[in-house]
Amino acid sequence: MANGKVINTITDYMNDDTRVSPAERERINFEVALIGKKIEARERKGLSQRALAEISGVKQPAIARLESLNATPQIDTLFKVLHPLGYTIEIVPLREKPSGV
Amino acid sequence: MANGKVINTITDYMNDDTRVSPAERERINFEVALIGKKIEARERKGLSQRALAEISGVKQPAIARLESLNATPQIDTLFKVLHPLGYTIEIVPLREKPSGV
DNA sequence: GAGGATGATAACATATTCGTTATCGAAGGC
DNA sequence: GCCTTCGATAACGAATATGTTATCATCCTC
Numbered sequence: 001m002a003n004g005k006v007i008n009t010i011t012d013y014m015n016d017d018t019r020v021s022p023a024e025r026e027r028i029n030f031e032v033a034l035i036g037k038k039i040e041a042r043e044r045k046g047l048s049q050r051a052l053a054e055i056s057g058v059k060q061p062a063i064a065r066l067e068s069l070n071a072t073p074q075i076d077t078l079f080k081v082l083h084p085l086g087y088t089i090e091i092v093p094l095r096e097k098p099s100g101v
Numbered sequence: 102m103a104n105g106k107v108i109n110t111i112t113d114y115m116n117d118d119t120r121v122s123p124a125e126r127e128r129i130n131f132e133v134a135l136i137g138k139k140i141e142a143r144e145r146k147g148l149s150q151r152a153l154a155e156i157s158g159v160k161q162p163a164i165a166r167l168e169s170l171n172a173t174p175q176i177d178t179l180f181k182v183l184h185p186l187g188y189t190i191e192i193v194p195l196r197e198k199p200s201g202v
Numbered sequence: 203g204a205g206g207a208t209g210a211t212a213a214c215a216t217a218t219t220c221g222t223t224a225t226c227g228a229a230g231g232c
Numbered sequence: 233g234c235c236t237t238c239g240a241t242a243a244c245g246a247a248t249a250t251g252t253t254a255t256c257a258t259c260c261t262c
Binding site: 026027030037072073074075076078079080082083086087088089090091092093094 | 127128131132135138142173174175176177179180181183184187188189190191192193194195
């Protein structure tokens with residue numbers, strides 16, 4: 001192992017600063033949360049990936065890649081799929097992290 | 102002219118459904134507003150593009166392209182530049198459009 | 203079990219972003 | 233005037249997202 005630490009879980013890996021920098025970790029957490037909200041929105045509407053593909057203009061494989069976190073979408077792509085779901089993207093001030101976490 | 106309409110201003114162009122579809126128009130307005138907020142955030146911090154490039158890891162030409170609307174950034178790039186400015190990106194419900202506009 | 207719909211994924215071509223390096227004109231301080 | 237810093241932009245390669253088409257296993261219904 002690169003630094004001698006035992007890695008048993010993804011959480012171990014993520015919390016290892018020698019493998020994933022704090023900035024990188026924040027970015028990953030951000031993306032996971034963001035895409036998670038996107039998936040929820042689609043499912044709340046009862047839409048399949050194929051149905052959303054038709055009304056958004058973004059193809060089904062692209063939507064699948066996006067939801068499986070195998071790609072980092074461009075903001076216009078994310079907007080295109082969110083808009084028919086009744087959502088948009090906004091820039092908001094960072095909230096302070098809860099002290100215990 | 103393609104449809105015989107006289108185009109004198111950018112607004113004319115943008116409001117011409119035969120040239121810019123309503124969906125496309127909304128996407129453009131969205132990006133303009135989003136990037137506008139990003140530029141404001143940087144300037145409120147008193148940071149130059151070069152200074153922001155250093156602390157964000159995104160190079161100055163990329164930041165300039167982004168701010169001049171000559172590129173559609175990926176969400177991780179946008180996040181990287183917003184984070185040192187004290188902002189993040191969120192998915193929010195669409196607001197209804199004011200009826201008079 | 204046959205059939206339909208689902209999400210995931212492969213393969214390939216195309217389009218676009220981003221890094222890198224360098225330069226430009228404009229604006230401001232000295 | 234000289235120098236610095238600013239944002240914008242050009243050129244090019246590398247990396248990556250997206251479109252396109254097709255297929256897969258799974259789940260569900262009939």
